Amino acid sequence: MRSAFDIAVIGSGFAGSLVAAIARQLGHSVVLLEKGKHPRFAIGESSTPLANLLLEQLSDRYGLSRIRPFAKWGTWQETYPSISCGLKRGFTFYHHEGGSVFKDDAAHRKQLLVAASPNDRVADTHWYRPDLDAFLVEEARRLGVVYLDEAELWGVDADQKRPIIQGRHRNQPLEIHASFLIDASGPRGFLHHALELPEVPFKNISSTQGLYTHFTGVKGWSEVAPSTEVPPYPVDDAAVHHVFAGGWIWVLRFNNGVTSAGIAATPEARNSLGLDFASKQHAWDRLLEKMPSIKDQFSAAQPTHPFVHAKQLSFLSGYVTGQNWALLPSAAGFVDPLLSTGMPLTLLGIERLAKIMESKWGREGFADELFNYSMQTTIELVTVERLVAALYASMGDFDLFSALTLLYFAAASFAEAARRLGRDIAGETFLLGEHPVFGPRFRYCVDVALKKPTGAAREDLLQRITQTIEPVNIAGLGLKDRNRWYPALASDLLKGAAKLQSSREDVEMMLKRCGFK
Numbered sequence: 001m002r003s004a005f006d007i008a009v010i011g012s013g014f015a016g017s018l019v020a021a022i023a024r025q026l027g028h029s030v031v032l033l034e035k036g037k038h039p040r041f042a043i044g045e046s047s048t049p050l051a052n053l054l055l056e057q058l059s060d061r062y063g064l065s066r067i068r069p070f071a072k073w074g075t076w077q078e079t080y081p082s083i084s085c086g087l088k089r090g091f092t093f094y095h096h097e098g099g100s101v102f103k104d105d106a107a108h109r110k111q112l113l114v115a116a117s118p119n120d121r122v123a124d125t126h127w128y129r130p131d132l133d134a135f136l137v138e139e140a141r142r143l144g145v146v147y148l149d150e151a152e153l154w155g156v157d158a159d160q161k162r163p164i165i166q167g168r169h170r171n172q173p174l175e176i177h178a179s180f181l182i183d184a185s186g187p188r189g190f191l192h193h194a195l196e197l198p199e200v201p202f203k204n205i206s207s208t209q210g211l212y213t214h215f216t217g218v219k220g221w222s223e224v225a226p227s228t229e230v231p232p233y234p235v236d237d238a239a240v241h242h243v244f245a246g247g248w249i250w251v252l253r254f255n256n257g258v259t260s261a262g263i264a265a266t267p268e269a270r271n272s273l274g275l276d277f278a279s280k281q282h283a284w285d286r287l288l289e290k291m292p293s294i295k296d297q298f299s300a301a302q303p304t305h306p307f308v309h310a311k312q313l314s315f316l317s318g319y320v321t322g323q324n325w326a327l328l329p330s331a332a333g334f335v336d337p338l339l340s341t342g343m344p345l346t347l348l349g350i351e352r353l354a355k356i357m358e359s360k361w362g363r364e365g366f367a368d369e370l371f372n373y374s375m376q377t378t379i380e381l382v383t384v385e386r387l388v389a390a391l392y393a394s395m396g397d398f399d400l401f402s403a404l405t406l407l408y409f410a411a412a413s414f415a416e417a418a419r420r421l422g423r424d425i426a427g428e429t430f431l432l433g434e435h436p437v438f439g440p441r442f443r444y445c446v447d448v449a450l451k452k453p454t455g456a457a458r459e460d461l462l463q464r465i466t467q468t469i470e471p472v473n474i475a476g477l478g479l480k481d482r483n484r485w486y487p488a489l490a491s492d493l494l495k496g497a498a499k500l501q502s503s504r505e506d507v508e509m510m511l512k513r514c515g516f517k
């Protein structure tokens with residue numbers, strides 16, 4: 001097969017199919033090339049309020065009305081009940097100490113619950129990627145994208161004005177000519193290899209590895225460690241994080257009986273727990289032996305897919321764009337699943353690339369915009385890396401870890417609300433990087449945390465974090481009387497109206513519009 005297209009997208013995960021569908025809606029001829037076949041196992045499941053808002057806005061802007069319902073639990077369930085997903089009302093964290101059964105006190109000093117939504121209807125979701133990705137690729141096809149799966153790509157000539165991809169499709173030679181290539185094939189993906197792009201090691205995060213799969217028969221945490229109080233949301237309808245020094249375990253429940261779970265850990269944590277992730281099931285079993293409460297949670301669990309060992313989770317490409325190609329953020333870099341930053345970063349990147357295609361395709365300024373996209377992508381990945389590295393450095397000190405997460409939650413909730421209100425307060429950089437007060441203070445706090453402060457320096461950092469989040473704190477974060485259980489309250493948002501450069505009426509209307517009340 002020898003064909004010419006405006007745009008070739010490589011990789012049909014959610015991001016590849018979405019960007020291909022958008023390019024098609026903009027009137028381009030598009031081919032989507034996939035090495036595998038749907039449905040297939042995929043990871044990257046836990047969405048966030050910002051990710052879902054971006055999905056909603058992209059759907060509206062580019063006429064993707066059949067994709068829009070995936071932006072909320074309620075519309076997903078009404079529209080596509082047969083496409084599996086999980087209910088995510090917030091981020092749940094528990095702190096575990098070597099070999100002990102999990103125990104907490106009335107002040108919840110060993111846990112942190114941050115609600116992301118006020119009710120199930122507008123809640124976030126865990127995307128069951130085998131189902132969702134299969135739907136999205138079919139949707140892209142329905143819109144006119146040419147989809148070639150089981151495509152084995154072995155080379156690209158990007159020096160031409162129109163790059164040429166070569167490979168085989170179902171044993172037939174394949175030659176694709178395209179004006180522009182978008183790589184959505186994930187970290188260390190197609191263009192990384194084909195163009196021999198350099199990898200630039202991140203400076204702060206140590207070489208964390210991952211071990212993960214899907215299970216059936218995982219108990220709810222509320223069964224393992226029942227609470228006598230009523231939490232802000234059911235603790236298992238969330239991204240559950242079991243945190244310990246140098247690592248953490250995620251547990252994400254879907255509504256089809258499947259639970260996604262895995263561990264990410266530093267070399268020091270792996271050594272101290274005596275875990276060799278290469279031994280996969282054996283390492284997982286050994287991990288459970290060291291964590292009695294988590295062992296209880298997984299006592300009847302059965303993997304439904306072979307364990308995946310990610311030898312090096314973090315990755316940063318030295319280049320993000322060329323004259324006729326771009327890596328999506330998910331192909332340009334990855335830090336860690338912690339805080340679910342992968343999807344919002346990827347969707348921000350899709351939004352930016354889509355705007356470039358919309359306004360600059362074939363026009364002057366295309367290269368400049370592409371350069372800005374490349375800079376923005378790298379800056380955001382590095383910002384996330386610094387925050388996540390600081391969080392890893394504090395995983396043994398849960399008070400500090402919890403305080404540092406508030407930098408993320410404050411920035412994310414503020415950015416989401418500002419976007420919903422249509423207020424351009426701090427640009428669109430992830431984690432409010434351009435906010436004149438929060439941005440520099442955030443960087444300062446992360447710098448200090450990376451040095452693992454103790455004593456007075458640690459106390460000072462805790463205070464600075466409180467001061468840093470203050471101008472963007474519209475969610476009651478850090479309030480002592482909440483005892484680390486933070487519900488999503490309209491009253492907090494209304495109190496924060498001035499910070500959002502809005503009136504209480506504006507916020508009231510926004511809350512009504514987005515189903516908060």
Ligand SMILES: Cc1cc2nc3c(=O)[nH]c(=O)nc-3n(C[C@H](O)[C@H](O)[C@H](O)COP(=O)(O)OP(=O)(O)OC[C@H]3O[C@@H](n4cnc5c(N)ncnc54)[C@H](O)[C@@H]3O)c2cc1C
Nearest residue numbers: 011013014015035044045046185186190330337340342343
């Ligand atoms: C362990 C782990 C957990 C994560 N958890 C979260 C989370 O909870 N929340 C979150 O926001 N993010 C998470 N992420 C990040 C998330 O996975 C990514 O941001 C997201 O999957 C990006 O989607 P994608 O469509 O770009 O890539 P992918 O889902 O990786 O899809 C890439 C596609 O490209 C195809 N492909 C690969 N190479 C080629 C090739 N040479 N030719 C053709 N096709 C190719 C693959 O078969 C695949 O279909 C996690 C990442 C990891 C590693």
